[in-house]
Amino acid sequence: MLNFLNKTRQVLYPGVRNLSNTLAARQSNVSSETTAAAGDKIAVPKPALILPQNYKDYAPVNKNSARQAWIENVDAVKERKLGLIELHPDVFAAQPRVDIIQENIEWQRKYRYVSLAHTKTRAEVHGGGRKPWPQKGQGRARHGSIRSPLFKGGGISHGPRSPTTHFYMLPFYKRVLGLTSTLSVKLAQDDLHVIENAEIPTRDAQFLKDLIKERNWGPSVLIIDKQDEFPENICYATDYLGYVNLMPAYGLNVYSMLKHDTLVLTVDAVKHLEQRLLYQLHRNDATSKGGKFKLDQV
Structure with a gap:
């Protein structure tokens, strides 16, 4: 079998003793020709970043x-x-x-975040300009305006006032x-x-x-x-x-x-x-x- 391979090598590559060197040379020639045809542009891989x-x-x-x-x-x-x-x-x-x-x-x-919740005080509610009833004589509690926080529809005491920021x-x-x-x-x-x-x-x-x-x-x-x-x-x-x-x-x-x-x-x-x-x-x-x-x- 070895003799057969040697004969085949002599037929294909006459005058050559080392086939591997021949193939390497041929591959290098092909690569050099390809490089020359491509305008001498060789794509060199970038080294890994460490x-x-x-x-x-x-x-x-x-x-x-x-x-x-x-x-x-x-x-x-x-x-x-x-x-x-x-x-x-x-x-x-x-x-x-x-x-x-x-x-x-x-x-x-x-x-x-800015809170826009807002309530009106008794000074901002519409109405309530006059005293609802006399101060004395009717046995009723003393009031000066129906827009007091004690009345329905009156102002709100200690309510939220906008804008209130929550910044810290x-x-x-x-x-x-x-x-x-x-x-x-x-x-x-x-x-x-x-x-x-x-x-x-x-x-x-x-x-x-x-x-x-x-x-x-x-x-x-x-x-x-x-x-x-x-x-x-x-x-x-x-x-x-x-x-x-x-x-x-x-x-x-x-x-x-x-x-x-x-x-x-x-x-x-x-x-x-x-x-x-x-x-x-x-x-x-x-x-x-x-x-x-x-x-x-x-």
């Missing part, structure tokens, strides 16, 4: 609770892992304080811990995804629908980027999708994160959030932030 965490400035409380997340692509519907990003444990692996999350939700619900300010570090707790909960529940950037190839909304369906990103999606100016294509694609919202990193809040099922962060947004939150958690003048809130403070 973004390690820098613990030099802010050392974590517990290094054993370090977290990592895949960096996903958005240039195609099919999912492709572009690399890994290491997340700071003080931001994305904090103890989930459900009580602080609830306080943040109540605070955000009430600080924008939550303590500073409860707001900071609310963000870290919510980010940690989202990551633990696999509802937090990291993408390289917000650049999608088309402005068609169907592409974004197929992308969300393929990735199982849930009924509603909140996309966060560092800048407040998003790329043009994703702005057009999300214009008529009520369940997909865009938000800059400086506007991220607990209520919006819990309102949406899936939180999608760009790499720049992750780095920006880590930088801002770690600064607040390790700042030297933290005691100055614990004072009572004043409306005229900057």
Whole structure:
């Protein structure tokens, strides 16, 4: 059998002793010809992104609770892992304080609420200008107006007066811990995804629908980027999708994160959030932030 193969090789490739080298040479020639025909354009695959965490400035409380997340692509519907990003444990692996999350939700619900309930006092009710009966002589109680709160149709005493604001300010570090707790909960529940950037190839909304369906990103999606100016294509694609919202990193809040099922962060947004939150958690003048809130403070 070996002799037969050697004879066949000599017939097909006369004067050649190593067939594997010959095939490799032929393949290299074909690839070089294809490259030359294509105008010397070689599609070199991009190396995988590995973004390690820098613990030099802010050392974590517990290094054993370090977290990592895949960096996903958005240039195609099919999912492709572009690399890994290491997340700071003080931001994305904090103890989930459900009580602080609830306080943040109540605070955000009430600080924008203004009550319009309004009642009229005896001075604002129509009528009742004269004294209903004489002061003395008839054995009746003394009254000066039928619009007194004691009469039916009269004014209301101690009733609600509009507009009444329910604004109050939550303590500073409860707001900071609310963000870290919510980010940690989202990551633990696999509802937090990291993408390289917000650049999608088309402005068609169907592409974004197929992308969300393929990735199982849930009924509603909140996309966060560092800048407040998003790329043009994703702005057009999300214009008529009520369940997909865009938000800059400086506007991220607990209520919006819990309102949406899936939180999608760009790499720049992750780095920006880590930088801002770690600064607040390790700042030297933290005691100055614990004072009572004043409306005229900057």
